[in-house]
Amino acid sequence: MSQARLSDHVYAQIVDIIKSDDLEVGARLPAEARLAEMFGVSRAIVREALMRLASDGITEARRGAGSFVKSRPSDRLSMFMPSTELPTTLGSYEVRFVLETEAARLAATRRTVQEMAYVEEGMEMLRAALLSSEPAHVEDMELHRRIAEATGNPAFLIAFDALHGDVDKIMRAGVDISRSRPPDVIATMLREHEQIVAAIRAQDPEGAALAMRWHLWEGRRRLMP
Amino acid sequence: MSQARLSDHVYAQIVDIIKSDDLEVGARLPAEARLAEMFGVSRAIVREALMRLASDGITEARRGAGSFVKSRPSDRLSMFMPSTELPTTLGSYEVRFVLETEAARLAATRRTVQEMAYVEEGMEMLRAALLSSEPAHVEDMELHRRIAEATGNPAFLIAFDALHGDVDKIMRAGVDISRSRPPDVIATMLREHEQIVAAIRAQDPEGAALAMRWHLWEGRRRLMP
DNA sequence: CTCTATAATCTGTCTAACAGATTTTAAGCC
DNA sequence: GGCTTAAAATCTGTTAGACAGATTATAGAG
Numbered sequence: 189m190s191q192a193r194l195s196d197h198v199y200a201q202i203v204d205i206i207k208s209d210d211l212e213v214g215a216r217l218p219a220e221a222r223l224a225e226m227f228g229v230s231r232a233i234v235r236e237a238l239m240r241l242a243s244d245g246i247t248e249a250r251r252g253a254g255s256f257v258k259s260r261p262s263d264r265l266s267m268f269m270p271s272t273e274l275p276t277t278l279g280s281y282e283v284r285f286v287l288e289t290e291a292a293r294l295a296a297t298r299r300t301v302q303e304m305a306y307v308e309e310g311m312e313m314l315r316a317a318l319l320s321s322e323p324a325h326v327e328d329m330e331l332h333r334r335i336a337e338a339t340g341n342p343a344f345l346i347a348f349d350a351l352h353g354d355v356d357k358i359m360r361a362g363v364d365i366s367r368s369r370p371p372d373v374i375a376t377m378l379r380e381h382e383q384i385v386a387a388i389r390a391q392d393p394e395g396a397a398l399a400m401r402w403h404l405w406e407g408r409r410r411l412m413p
Numbered sequence: 414m415s416q417a418r419l420s421d422h423v424y425a426q427i428v429d430i431i432k433s434d435d436l437e438v439g440a441r442l443p444a445e446a447r448l449a450e451m452f453g454v455s456r457a458i459v460r461e462a463l464m465r466l467a468s469d470g471i472t473e474a475r476r477g478a479g480s481f482v483k484s485r486p487s488d489r490l491s492m493f494m495p496s497t498e499l500p501t502t503l504g505s506y507e508v509r510f511v512l513e514t515e516a517a518r519l520a521a522t523r524r525t526v527q528e529m530a531y532v533e534e535g536m537e538m539l540r541a542a543l544l545s546s547e548p549a550h551v552e553d554m555e556l557h558r559r560i561a562e563a564t565g566n567p568a569f570l571i572a573f574d575a576l577h578g579d580v581d582k583i584m585r586a587g588v589d590i591s592r593s594r595p596p597d598v599i600a601t602m603l604r605e606h607e608q609i610v611a612a613i614r615a616q617d618p619e620g621a622a623l624a625m626r627w628h629l630w631e632g633r634r635r636l637m638p
Numbered sequence: 639c640t641c642t643a644t645a646a647t648c649t650g651t652c653t654a655a656c657a658g659a660t661t662t663t664a665a666g667c668c
Numbered sequence: 669g670g671c672t673t674a675a676a677a678t679c680t681g682t683t684a685g686a687c688a689g690a691t692t693a694t695a696g697a698g
Binding site: 444445446460463474475476477478479480 | 648650
């Protein structure tokens with residue numbers, strides 16, 4: 189889906205209304221039918237956008253009453269979301285340093301045999317993808333998710349998945365750039381992942397945390413030519 | 414909205430299909446019309462659920478082709494989401510220890526005058542709410558968001574907002590429980606927030622990080638009577 | 639076997655109607 | 669004037685059907 193859907197536009201426009209009208213938490217939004225009229229779309233499209241706003245915690249719908257502001261989107265968030273041109277690498281790396289380092293540490297401590305097998309499988313998939321000429325960013329993402337999952341705490345995966353968009357772009361760029369460099373760059377990337385997995389396998393929390401932190405640091409450095 | 418909507422049920426059921434059919438990334442889901450028939454709902458409801466699945470990065474819709482698995486929801490995530498009875502406090506607290514501690518540290522380092530004013534305003538709103546008999550969990554959430562915002566890095570807010578559902582429940586419970594205790598418990602909660610804000614105001618990163626960590630630790634303890 | 643055209647299938651959007659919930663308004667009573 | 673009650677208006681949640689544009693599958697011709 190290369191073209192944005194109308195409901196994406198409506199989502200952004202409703203966020204704009206909340207901000208431009210300076211609506212406080214608890215304030216009532218215009219009715220669905222009214223919004224549809226304002227934006228020149230059908231009510232079904234408005235509902236789709238509102239459903240996502242509600243799911244994102246920004247609004248809350250009460251049957252018979254209307255939709256209400258539940259929490260205000262931040263100014264920076266709204267600036268961040270519609271624009272894909274902003275340099276986002278520094279942003280998510282900073283969060284990933286603390287989040288994924290801790291996740292690796294906990295994964296090394298808590299992983300079950302099954303979770304370890306899942307991580308190992310993800311490692312194999314990533315290896316195969318990196319050594320092929322196919323895209324490998326999905327496999328890269330998947331391994332990181334499996335490590336977060338091996339913490340045994342779904343909140344780590346939730347927080348990590350919230351950064352999915354940025355992390356996906358970073359990983360795609362990371363793989364592409366590494367492929368445009370001498371072959372040992374890919375081998376280095378692969379080894380970094382292996383070192384993380386090995387520390388988790390060995391149930392070495394400090395080793396896993398350090399390996400993850402190193403990988404993220406090096407991954408970031410690889411993006412700056 | 415105390416009752417779950419049909420689209421919430423359909424969301425969970427589609428996740429179940431992905432898991433029970435062991436659909437890999439790239440696998441095609443049944444068509445919207447087919448899903449509507451399977452679940453005994455209208456197609457509009459299926460679309461609403463699919464829109465959220467796509468927004469959550471789990472599926473991807475291609476016009477004319479169908480909806481495809483984009484990333485697999487983790488087993489734990491799907492167990493976590495439909496059930497509200499699981500003890501979720503340990504989960505998000507663990508992530509919040511690393512995420513919000515780092516956010517407080519960075520907020521103390523980087524906050525602008527305007528961001529500080531925003532944080533102070535949030536503090537006043539929380540004080541007023543806690544000293545009234547009205548709900549205060551929204552204000553509690555808002556202050557924490559403003560601190561994440563003051564890091565100057567939207568990724569912190571994105572990750573924090575991903576835990577919105579759990580954190581909201583925790584904060585609501587935290588306020589309710591504190592109100593059922595002697596009055597000094599509310600005062601303590603208030604002072605903890607003030608200490609975080611004071612350290613950020615004073616541009617004391619280590620102080621802010623410690624105060625936040627202490628607050629989260631105490632907040633967690635208050636939930637265990 | 640390959641290419642082209644057509645048919646079938648699919649998502650995206652619109653319209654209209656109805657059900658159930660909430661809010662507003664109006665009327666009646668004290 | 670204030671309070672209560674009932675009716676009307678308004679709202680979200682859902683269903684159903686139609687059509688547009690995109691993709692996939694199939695059939696026929698060379």
